[in-house]
Amino acid sequence: AYEPAKRLSRMRVSIETALVGVRMVLGILDMPESQAEARDARPLKPGRGALEMRGVTFGYGAAPVVRNLDLLFSAGQTSALVGPSGGGKSTILNLAMRLYEPSEGEVLIDGQDLAGATLSSVRQRISFVGQNTFLFSTSVRENIRMARSDATDAEVEAAAQDANAHTFVSELPQGYETMVGENGSFLSGGQRQRLAIARAILKRSDIMLFDEATSALDSHSEALIQEALARVTRDKTTVVIAHRLSTILGADQIIYVEEGRVVERGTLRDLLAADGPFRRLYDRQFGVAEPAPIALAEAAE
Ligand code: ADP
Ligand code: MG
Numbered sequence: 566a567y568e569p570a571k572r573l574s575r576m577r578v579s580i581e582t583a584l585v586g587v588r589m590v591l592g593i594l595d596m597p598e599s600q601a602e603a604r605d606a607r608p609l610k611p612g613r614g615a616l617e618m619r620g621v622t623f624g625y626g627a628a629p630v631v632r633n634l635d636l637l638f639s640a641g642q643t644s645a646l647v648g649p650s651g652g653g654k655s656t657i658l659n660l661a662m663r664l665y666e667p668s669e670g671e672v673l674i675d676g677q678d679l680a681g682a683t684l685s686s687v688r689q690r691i692s693f694v695g696q697n698t699f700l701f702s703t704s705v706r707e708n709i710r711m712a713r714s715d716a717t718d719a720e721v722e723a724a725a726q727d728a729n730a731h732t733f734v735s736e737l738p739q740g741y742e743t744m745v746g747e748n749g750s751f752l753s754g755g756q757r758q759r760l761a762i763a764r765a766i767l768k769r770s771d772i773m774l775f776d777e778a779t780s781a782l783d784s785h786s787e788a789l790i791q792e793a794l795a796r797v798t799r800d801k802t803t804v805v806i807a808h809r810l811s812t813i814l815g816a817d818q819i820i821y822v823e824e825g826r827v828v829e830r831g832t833l834r835d836l837l838a839a840d841g842p843f844r845r846l847y848d849r850q851f852g853v854a855e856p857a858p859i860a861l862a863e864a865a866e
Contacts, residue, residue: 608686609792612675613640614771614802616661623660627677631825634670640771643803645813647846648822654806655671657822658774661804663687674772692765694778695709698757700749706741706762708749712768720767728763729793730756755786762793772802780808788810819843 587664616638624630631653638644646654659665663679672679679687692712700708709721716724722741725731733756737743749757758778765773775794781789791812794805807813819836821829821843829841836843 578674602684603681606681606683609646609674609677609679609682609690612677612771615640615673615675616772616804617662617673617676618660618667618670619673620659621667621672622669623656623662624666625656625665629668629825631660634825634827635714636820636827638772638802638804639817640675640802640811641800643798643805643815643816645816645819646804646806646822647810647813647819647843648828652823653825654822655776656825658693658776658804661772661774662691662693668821691769691772691774692768692770693774694758694761694765694777695775696777696781698749698761700745700752700757700760702744702747704739704744705737705760708745709763709767711752712764716767721763724763724767725760727766727793727797728759729789730759730763733759751785753787755782758782758790759793762790762797766797770801773798773804775803775805775807777806777808779812810847826862 616636618634618636621634621636622629632825634657636657644655648654656665660667663672663682663684666680674682674690701711705720705725706718709724710716712724718741718839722731725734725741733742734743743751745751745760749760752760760789761778779790782790787809795815805813805816813819814833817832818830819833820827821836821841823842829836829839829843831839837847
């Protein structure tokens with residue numbers, strides 16, 4: 566039994582060596598391929614994390630996907646992007662992370678155009694949680710710590726607490742040392758998402774983006790994550806894309822996007838009163854005769 570164990574421990578060393586490299590690109594963890602940066606690019610100066618788009622037009626090919634967009638995600642506020650599939654919601658987040666650059670207009674963080682900023686400084690300011698969590702075949706602890714390699718064990722565990730992950734992690738055979746398997750295959754979808762959120766929390770960035778982060782989950786897992794998110798995003802600039810409207814009822818503003826344009830924006834109350842496309846979406850999801858969700862949102866105010 567000794568030989569395989571020795572081989573395993575050697576394997577572990579090589580995994581850890583690989584992780585050093587992984588941590589170096591940590592800013593782009595959970596984020597797809599990125600743009601090249603300008604030769605004279607400068608790091609973003611720190612700020613409160615206001616995110617803005619001014620006259621942004623962009624398409625992946627010849628046809629524009631978003632057109633002349635003006636958006637303000639105020640520092641510390643939660644905004645929800647809603648609207649039909651293919652309307653451009655994910656594209657807006659892609660532009661915010663500078664995975665793509667607008668063909669016209671500017672994307673700004675705290676008034677600074679991302680076009681002139683270093684990619685690493687942009688990525689540092691933003692946490693992203695999407696529908697698919699990227700986990701490495703290592704321990705729970707190391708998977709969370711990837712967000713900030715100098716984080717202590719206590720900080721890792723505090724982030725897990727905040728993400729409602731600590732309880733399930735503690736119940737795993739080796740707790741935080743449990744290996745998660747190839748891309749987290751030993752964990753459930755809800756558990757993987759909570760680790761992704763723990764990572765986002767540990768990163769301590771002031772802008773947090775969530776793209777259908779809970780859409781694939783059952784409602785129990787979603788509720789656990791929802792509760793964690795409400796707590797964690799309180800003082801962050803947060804943008805949430807969610808198919809289930811129950812997820813976004815507490816947002817400070819709701820932006821309805823269709824065919825790459827903002828059709829409506831306002832508070833839940835504004836948009837329900839406006840009786841436009843958002844109202845129709847809302848009625849479709851909750852049923853016209855069901856007042857509970859509005860009452861819920863008001864109770865949360
Ligand atoms: P939403 O998130 O609102 O569903 P998306 O931003 O994903 O909308 O998509 C907007 C449009 O852009 C769609 O027509 C989609 O097919 C297209 N699109 C999205 N991502 C890409 C991509 N990587 N390459 C080419 N087209 C894309
Ligand atoms: Mg999308």
